[in-house]
Amino acid sequence: MSSSTTERKLVVDRRGHFLPLSPSEVGSAGKTGSWRTERPVLSPEKCTSCYLCWLYCPDDVITMEPRGPEGNEIPVIDYEYCKGCGICVDVCPVNALSMISEEEPIEIQR
Amino acid sequence: MANSIPKPQWQVTGQLIPMRGNDAVAYAVKLARVEFVAAYPITPQTIIVEKIDEMISHGELEADMMHVESEHSALAATYGAAIGGVRAFTATSSHGLAYMYEVLWWVAGSRIPVVMAIVARAIGPPWNIHVEHSDVMVTRETGWLVSVAENNQEALDLTILMFRVTEDPRVYLPGIIGLDGFILSHTVEPVDVPPQEVIDEFLPPRRQPYVFEPGRLVAMGNLMPDEIFEEHRIDMHYSLASASRVIKEAGREYAKLTGRDYSNLTECYRCSDADYLIAGTGSWMGDAKIAVDLLREKGLKFGALRLRWIRPFPWDEVREVGLNKKLVVILDRSISFGYAGQLFIELSSALEAKPSIVGVPAGIGGLDISYSDIAYIGEEAVRLLEEKGRIYIPVLWYHLGGFKSLPPSRQIETTRRAQFLSIDIESIGEDENR
Amino acid sequence: MIEMALNIKSLPKKKYVMPGHAACPGCPETIGFRHLGMALGDKAVTVIPAGCSAVIQGLWPKQGWGLPALNIVFAAGAATASGLARALERRGVDAHVVVWAGDGGTADIGLQSLSGAAERGENIIYVCVDNEAYMNTGIQRSSLTPHGAWTTTTHRGNPGTKKPIPQIVAAHRVPYVATASIGYPWDFIAKLRKAAKIRGFKYIHLHAPCPVGWRFDAGLTGKIAKLAVETGAWILYEYENGKLKLNPPSNRLLDPSKRKPIEEYIKLQGRFRNISPESLEVLKRDIDRNWEEIRTALRAQGDL
Numbered sequence: 001m002s003s004s005t006t007e008r009k010l011v012v013d014r015r016g017h018f019l020p021l022s023p024s025e026v027g028s029a030g031k032t033g034s035w036r037t038e039r040p041v042l043s044p045e046k047c048t049s050c051y052l053c054w055l056y057c058p059d060d061v062i063t064m065e066p067r068g069p070e071g072n073e074i075p076v077i078d079y080e081y082c083k084g085c086g087i088c089v090d091v092c093p094v095n096a097l098s099m100i101s102e103e104e105p106i107e108i109q110r
Numbered sequence: 111m112a113n114s115i116p117k118p119q120w121q122v123t124g125q126l127i128p129m130r131g132n133d134a135v136a137y138a139v140k141l142a143r144v145e146f147v148a149a150y151p152i153t154p155q156t157i158i159v160e161k162i163d164e165m166i167s168h169g170e171l172e173a174d175m176m177h178v179e180s181e182h183s184a185l186a187a188t189y190g191a192a193i194g195g196v197r198a199f200t201a202t203s204s205h206g207l208a209y210m211y212e213v214l215w216w217v218a219g220s221r222i223p224v225v226m227a228i229v230a231r232a233i234g235p236p237w238n239i240h241v242e243h244s245d246v247m248v249t250r251e252t253g254w255l256v257s258v259a260e261n262n263q264e265a266l267d268l269t270i271l272m273f274r275v276t277e278d279p280r281v282y283l284p285g286i287i288g289l290d291g292f293i294l295s296h297t298v299e300p301v302d303v304p305p306q307e308v309i310d311e312f313l314p315p316r317r318q319p320y321v322f323e324p325g326r327l328v329a330m331g332n333l334m335p336d337e338i339f340e341e342h343r344i345d346m347h348y349s350l351a352s353a354s355r356v357i358k359e360a361g362r363e364y365a366k367l368t369g370r371d372y373s374n375l376t377e378c379y380r381c382s383d384a385d386y387l388i389a390g391t392g393s394w395m396g397d398a399k400i401a402v403d404l405l406r407e408k409g410l411k412f413g414a415l416r417l418r419w420i421r422p423f424p425w426d427e428v429r430e431v432g433l434n435k436k437l438v439v440i441l442d443r444s445i446s447f448g449y450a451g452q453l454f455i456e457l458s459s460a461l462e463a464k465p466s467i468v469g470v471p472a473g474i475g476g477l478d479i480s481y482s483d484i485a486y487i488g489e490e491a492v493r494l495l496e497e498k499g500r501i502y503i504p505v506l507w508y509h510l511g512g513f514k515s516l517p518p519s520r521q522i523e524t525t526r527r528a529q530f531l532s533i534d535i536e537s538i539g540e541d542e543n544r
Numbered sequence: 545m546i547e548m549a550l551n552i553k554s555l556p557k558k559k560y561v562m563p564g565h566a567a568c569p570g571c572p573e574t575i576g577f578r579h580l581g582m583a584l585g586d587k588a589v590t591v592i593p594a595g596c597s598a599v600i601q602g603l604w605p606k607q608g609w610g611l612p613a614l615n616i617v618f619a620a621g622a623a624t625a626s627g628l629a630r631a632l633e634r635r636g637v638d639a640h641v642v643v644w645a646g647d648g649g650t651a652d653i654g655l656q657s658l659s660g661a662a663e664r665g666e667n668i669i670y671v672c673v674d675n676e677a678y679m680n681t682g683i684q685r686s687s688l689t690p691h692g693a694w695t696t697t698t699h700r701g702n703p704g705t706k707k708p709i710p711q712i713v714a715a716h717r718v719p720y721v722a723t724a725s726i727g728y729p730w731d732f733i734a735k736l737r738k739a740a741k742i743r744g745f746k747y748i749h750l751h752a753p754c755p756v757g758w759r760f761d762a763g764l765t766g767k768i769a770k771l772a773v774e775t776g777a778w779i780l781y782e783y784e785n786g787k788l789k790l791n792p793p794s795n796r797l798l799d800p801s802k803r804k805p806i807e808e809y810i811k812l813q814g815r816f817r818n819i820s821p822e823s824l825e826v827l828k829r830d831i832d833r834n835w836e837e838i839r840t841a842l843r844a845q846g847d848l
Contacts, residue, residue, distance in 0.1 A: 027606060182657070195631055195635050
C-alpha cells in the first residue's frame with residue numbers, strides 16, 4: 001500500500017496504541033468497477049452540461065470536465081469505481097447517456 | 111460512641127470536611143476541573159449529580175451539565191463530549207449501568223478516556239436499592255479500569271487518580287470508581303479535600319489519543335478485518351493489564367502530595383506474618399480489618415487483603431501476599447449464578463488454588479455484615495480447614511448468621527447452618543448427598 | 545429550471561463520498577450524503593448510528609465518507625451528537641454536528657435519544673435517511689415501513705402504517721423540522737443550509753428509496769423518489785418555529801387531482817407487487833390523512 005505510512009500515523013498514536021480510525025480514501029470496498037454488468041456511456045454531442053448526472057451519482061465517480069465538442073463541460077466517468085447503477089442515464093434529460101453491456105466490444109466506448 | 115469526628119489516620123493537606131461518599135466524588139470532579147457531566151437519576155447515585163449541579167449553580171465549577179433522558183444517553187453524551195476533547199464524567203448505579211452496558215464497550219474500544227462513578231447497588235427484580243457488587247462486577251469485561259473505594263476519602267482520591275491514569279498516553283482507556291451504595295454514598299465521614307493547586311500539579315490538562323472535529327477526515331469504528339480487530343483487542347488488553355505501572359506511579363506521586371499512599375493496587379492489613387487471609391473489596395474490608403484484630407486476639411493469625419483495583423487485576427500483589435498462605439477466605443458481595451462469587455473465581459485462579467480457599471458470598475442485597483460476622487466467617491473457615499486438612503469450596507454462602515454449602519462443590523458440613531426465612535432449607539442444595 | 549441549473553454548477557465539487565465505498569449500486573444514502581457535504585461543507589462532523597451508513601464506509605484502513613464519521617451504537621445517535629456539539633462549542637470549534645441515522649435508528653431504537661436531544665434543544669442537525677425498513681440487516685420492517693409493503697418480516701404486507709415522525713419531532717417545538725427527498729437535491733441542500741443558520745435542534749427527514757429493499761432497478765432511485773412526491777405519497781414541507789409551509793412541488797399538490805395516481809409510484813416497486821386491493825386502500829387512506837392534517841394545519845395558521 002502506497003499510503004501505508006500516512007495510515008499508520010492516523011491509526012497508531014505516539015505510544016503505539018492501535019486506534020480504530022480510518023481516513024477517508026477511495027476504494028474502501030475495493031475496485032468497485034468490477035461490480036458492474038453494464039456501463040454508462042456518453043454521446044458527447046447530445047450533452048447540455050446540465051450537471052444532473054453529476055448531482056445524482058451515488059458513487060461520486062463523475063467529474064465535469066471541458067472536454068465536449070465545443071469545449072463545454074461533459075461528465076467524465078471513473079470506470080474503475082463506477083458500479084453501473086444507471087442513475088445517471090435515468091436522470092439525463094436529453095438521453096445523452098446510455099447503458100451498454102460490459103460484454104460489448106470496447107471500441108464502441110469512444 | 112463519642113459524637114466527635116474521629117481523628118483521621120491520614121495526613122490532612124487541605125480542608126477536613128464531613129461529607130457523604132457521593133459528595134466526595136463530586137468534590138473530586140470539581141478538583142479535576144471536569145468540563146462536561148451528563149447523568150440520569152438513579153438511587154443511590156443521585157447525590158453525586160445533585161452536588162455537581164449545585165457546584166455549577168454556585169459558580170464553583172465551570173462545567174456543562176446535560177440532563178439526559180436515560181443512562182444509555184448519559185454515557186453516550188459523556189462519550190460524545192470526551193471524544194470532542196473535554197474532560198467528561200458520569201455516574202450511575204445498578205439498572206442504570208445495565209442499561210448503558212453496550213456504550214461501555216464502545217467507549218473503551220474507541221480508546222477515549224472517560225471517568226464514571228458506580229454507586230454499587232443490587233440489580234432487580236425484586237427491587238432493591240441497597241449495596242451489592244453485581245453492577246461493578248459486570249464491568250470487568252468491558253475494557254474499563256475498575257477500582258472500588260473502601261471509604262469516602264478513597265472515593266475522592268480514586269476519582270482524581272482515575273482521571274490521571276485514564277488520560278495517561280500509556281493507558282487511554284476509560285475508568286470506573288465503585289463505591290458502596292448507602293454505606294459510603296449516603297454516610298458522612300471526614301474527608302480531606304486537597305487544595306486545588308495540589309490537584310492542578312498532580313493532574314495535567316486533558317490528553318486523549320485523538321479528537322473528533324471538523325476537517326479530521328476519519329471514521330471511528332467502521333468495519334475492520336477480523337485479524338486486525340483481534341489485534342485491536344490485544345492492544346486493549348495490553349494497555350489495561352500494564353496500566354498497573356501507571357497506577358503505581360501516579361499513586362506514589364499522589365502520596366508525595368497528599369500523604370495518602372495509592373502506590374499499590376491492593377491494601378494488605380497485617381498480612382506479612384498471617385497464616386490466613388480474608389480477601390475482598392469495598393467498604394466491608396474496613397470491617398474485615400477489625401475482624402482480623404479480633405481473630406488475632408483469639409490466636410488465629412489472619413490478615414486482610416483488599417482489592418482496591420479489580421481491573422487491571424493486581425496479579426503480582428495478590429500472588430506475592432497470597433500464594434504461601436494456608437487459607438484464603440474470599441468475601442463476595444455478588445455471585446455469578448451457577449458458579450461462585452466473581453472475586454472467588456478471579457483470586458483462586460491467580461493463586462493457582464495453592465492455598466486452601468473458601469468463597470463466601472454474603473451481604474447480597476445490602477444485608478448488613480458487621481466485623482463480628484466477618485470474624486465468625488474466618489473462624490468457621492479455619493475450623494473446616496483443620497477438620498479436612500485442605501479445603502477448596504467455591505460457595506459457602508453466609509446468610510443471617512449461618513452457612514449454607516451450595517453447588518458446584520460437594521456439601522460441607524458446617525457447625526452453624528443458615529436458617530432460611532422463605533426457602534425450604536431441607537430441600538435446597540441437598541440432592542447431592544442422597 | 546435555469547436557476548436550478550445555475551445553483552447546481554455553483555455547488556462544491558469536493559468529494560464528500562469516496563468512490564469505491566461499500567454501498568449497493570444506486571444507493572440513496574450516498575446520494576444524500578453527497579448533498580449533505582455540498583450543503584454544509586467542511587464544518588460538518590457526522591455521528592452515525594448502526595445501519596447502512598455505517599457499513600457503506602467500507603473496510604478499515606479506509607472509509608467511504610468524505611466527512612468525519614463517528615460511528616456509535618444504534619440507540620445513541622442524538623445523545624452522542626449532543627455531547628460532541630457541546631464539547632466543540634466549549635472549545636470554540638466552529639462545527640455543524642450532524643446525526644445521520646436511518647429510519648430504525650430514528651423512529652424505533654433511537655426515538656428516545658432523539659426526543660431527549662430535541663427537548664433539550666441541543667444545537668445539532670438530525671437527518672433521518674428514511675429507506676422505510678431495516679435494509680442493513682436484510683429488509684426487516686420498521687415503524688416507518690408503509691402499509692402493505694413486503695419486507696422479510698412482513699411477507700403478507702406490513703400491517704402497520706408509517707409513523708409520523710416529523711410531526712412527533714415538531715411537537716417538541718424545535719425551531720426547524722423539514723422533509724426532503726433524494727429526488728429533490730436542491731430542496732434538501734437549501735433546507736440543510738437553512739438549518740445550519742438556526743441555533744437549536746433541527747430535524748430533516750430525507751426520503752430515500754432503496755433499490756435492494758424496495759425491489760426496483762438500481763437506476764431508478766431518483767425517479768422513484770420523485771414519483772413519491774409527485775403522487776403525494778411523500779410530502780415536502782417545513783416547520784419554521786412551528787409554522788408549516790409546503791415546498792415545491794408539494795405546494796401544488798394540495799388538490800388531489802393534481803397528483804399522479806399512487807399506482808404509478810408503487811407499480812415500479814416489487815415490495816408492493818402482491819398488495820391486496822384492501823391494503824392499497826389503507827395505504828391511500830394513510831396518505832390522504834397526511835394531506836388532511838397538513839390542510840388542517842395550514843387552515844389553522846390562516847394560510848388556507
